[in-house]
Amino acid sequence: MKIAQIAPLMESVPPRMYGGTERVVSYLTEELVRQGHDVTLFASGDSVTQAELVACAPCALRLDPSVADPIPYYMLMLDEVRTRADEFDVLHFHVDPLHYPLFRPIRERTVTTLHGRQDLPDLPALYRRFGDMPLVSISDDQRRPIAHCNFVATIHHGLPLSLHRPTFAPTGGYLAFLGRICPEKRPDLAIAIARAAGLPLKIAAKIDKVDRAYFHETIEPLLAGGGVELVGEINETEKTRFLGDALAMLFPIDWPEPFGLAMIEAMACGTPVLAFRRGSVPEIVEDGVTGRIVDTVEQAIAALPEVLALDRQAVRRGFEARFSAARMAEDHGRLYQLITAQIPPAQVGPLPLRAAAVDVRRAVDFPLAPTGLQFNGNSLANDGVPG
Structure with missing residues (x-):
């Protein structure tokens, strides 16, 4: 054809x-x-x-x-x-x-x-x-x-399937945020969840021109509190290690996400996803298998231990079964x-x-x-x- x-x-x-x-x-x-x-x-x-x-x-x-x-x-x-x-x-x-x-x-x-x-x-x-x-x-x-x-x-x-090598025993000891720094992706909530859990957060994100004011006014002051590292934009090779070494990926979106590619990228690395129930999330995350779906910051903090305990091999299997090219x-x-x-x-x-x-x-x-x-x-x- x-x-x-x-x-x-x-x-x-x-x-x-x-x-x-x-x-x-x-x-x-x-x-x-x-x-x-x-x-x-x-x-x-x-x-x-x-x-x-x-x-x-x-x-x-x-x-x-x-x-x-x-x-x-x-x-x-x-x-x-x-x-x-x-x-x-x-x-x-x-x-x-x-x-x-x-x-x-x-x-x-x-x-x-x-x-x-x-x-x-x-x-x-x-x-x-x-x-x-x-x-x-x-x-x-x-x-x-x-x-x-x-x-x-x-x-x-x-x-x-060969794009990201899964990591079943992560050594990074941090939570990950991947995507864009913008109001709808809510990196501020990711910071709040990580700090409440007492875990470091690494943010690998692009900042578009239209979102620079939001970054300087809302996110930059939060970075001064410690425990949060702004990595910046990363390429595909860097993404494998960034996500694979993470304990979990936070996806606290506040908009009707059409798909959310970062979720399946994390799953490909064996990394479970803690996501808010918005847009496509219930279609992508198998609750209790590849991650957890929550509605509030309080629920996210409470669910995080369960997310960290999920079987990373099962997370990868879920990715392979549903989201291959x-x-x-x-x-x-x-x-x-x-x-x-x-x-x-x-x-x-x-x-x-x-x-x-x-x-x-x-x-x-x-x-x-x-x-x-x-x-x-x-x-x-x-x-x-x-x-």
Whole structure:
């Protein structure tokens, strides 16, 4: 199958440091190539891939000081994809809604993975206008604000099994926080939990320009209290040791997390996760197996001893069973088959999220994956708009 993967240009694929979407696009692209697909990656020129690379900017836009406005680069990329569209069976977009007007006429050969939160006030009008564009969610929870949109699958992220070596006897003696320093990730709560537990905390995190005021006003004063080390951004190799040596990873988020790649990165290292019940967390963490899910700081402090006592080999096994890159690529392969099969429009109107799995199996004659992928019936060709 000939597949185009259209990636964001802000980071390379894979990114040098932080960059969740670009990292997932990389894992998916490489695994699709390994599984025998003919893949073309539209991305920045400093990307590294076994697929055919179409460089749409010299390097990652975030790292190029000469770039003042990213939009022209995206317009050039989308025009290049449009020019070559007939070469591909499937066009898989990872650039939010930028391509909707241009590719709507061939939407039956496209799919768009939504990587961000969908509860923002500016989005409803967009989805009313483009309610026929086929969408993939990265968690079921991500769908809730726009549940009537044209979702064709939920596919959880995955990592290569060899990416992180698990550590079953950690020696670091600290708790870990990995991600971004921003209000929704709540590093302040991670600090509070660690201090209440009497354990050191290491924070490996990126600070975006928009979050610098939050860092200086809220987080920086907390660092003066001792017991907290700000490591900064780390790369993939450093991440294995950082997470593997940790006793547990704290994930005290305060927003509707669409997926939370850091959770499965920790699990890959055998490190249990203590997470707040927000967004995708209940879909990702197996409570009592790969971590604990709590609702408050007080519950987190009380649950921490149990988290530290979890079997790290079981944590790794949970990761391998549910979140491998191979499973993620196989799920996408099944979705691409559905797209190329060109299922006719449903005659009975939009179907409930779970109810149409049997119809899809009959239509394309393959079993659904036990985890990660849930199809939403024949809505791929449904022209209805969300309510």
